Amino acid sequence: MAVTIDPIHQFELKSLVPLGHIGHQQLAFTQSALYMFAAVGVVALITIVATASRSVVPGRMQSLAEVFYEFIEDTLHQATGDGGKKFMPLVFSLFMFVLILNLFGMIPYAFAVTSHLIITFGLAALVISVVVGYGVYKHGAHFFGLFVPSGVPKVLLAILVPIEVISFISRPISLSVRLFANMLAGHIAMKIFAFFVVQLLLAGAWSVLSPLPLFLTIALTALEFLVAALQAYVFATLTAIYLNDALHPGH
C-alpha cells in the first residue's frame, strides 16, 4: 500500500550538538554518543552505586553486579589461567559496555549503537592492540613465535607463516563484524517482520493472516534478547582467548 518500508532508517545517525568540522567531515555529538554515555552511566550504576554498601548479604542490585563479575572472572580464568587476572578490568568493562548497548538496542525506538561497524571495530582494535602491545612488552620478539607453527617442515613455513599472519590480522575484523552483523541483521529482521503486520492489516481480506508475522515478531524479539546477551558474552570470551595468546604465545 502507500506505506513504504525503510528498515535501514533506524540506523541513521542524528546530530544532536554540532561541534564543527575537520576538513569536510562534520563533527557532532550524535545520539550514538548519547547512548554510549548512558550505557557507561548504567554500568557505573550497577557496579559502583549498587555495591557501595558492600553488604555481606547482597541486596538485589549488588547481587546482580556480583553475578556479572563472577561470570566474567570465570570466563577469563578458563581462557587465560592465573596470569589473566590483570586484564579483568578490560574484559569486564568491554562485556558490560557491549551488553548494555545491545540491550539498549532492544528498547523500542532506541538506537542500537553496536549495529555500527565502526563502534565494534574500535572496540576490537582496542583489544587487539592490547594483545599485541602486551605480548611484545612481555615476551619481546618471542611473541611473534605465535605465527610460526611448530612441527612443520621448514619449506612449508614460507607459506604457513603468511597465512598465520593474515589469520591473526583477520581476528579484529571477525570480532567486530560478528557483533555488528548480528545486531544489524537482527534489527532489520525485526523491523521487516513487524512491518509485515501493518502491511497485512491494510490488505483487506488478507488481514486475517496478520497474526502470523506478529507471532514471528514476538519470537524474533525473544531471539534478539538472547543474541544481545550472547554476543556480549562471545565478545568477552574471544577477548579473553586473544589475551591468552599475549600471555602465553606458542612455546
Next chain:
Amino acid sequence: MNGDDARGGNGDAGEPPEGDLSARLRRLEAQIERKRPSVAPATSARPRDTDRTPLGQAMTLSTEFVAGVIAGGVLGWIADHLLGTKPWGMIVLLLLGCVAGFYNVMRASGFAGSRPGRRDGADR
C-alpha cells in the same frame, strides 16, 4: 556454629535451629558441586559457545571466512600502494587471505588444531 552475627529479630518461631541450617547449607553446596559441569582444563580452543544456535554457528563460520578474505585484500591493497606492484600484491595476498579464511573456518569448527603454536614444545 557461626553465632557471630547478631541476627535481627526477623526469625519467626518455625525457623529451624542454627546447626540444622548450616548442615542444610553444606548439603546444598555438595549437591551444587555435583551438578556443576566439571571445569575442563583450559583448552583455549576457539569458543564453541556461539554454536549453541544454528544461526550463531552460521554467523561465526561466515564471519571467520569473510574476515580472512578482507584481511588479505586490505593487506594486498596496502602492499600495492606502498610497493607499487600494482596487481600482484592484491592477487597473491587475496588468495592467501582466502586460504587464511578457510583455515579460520576449519579452526573454528574444530577440524584443525586450536593454535598451531600451542603443541608441546617440539619447536625448532
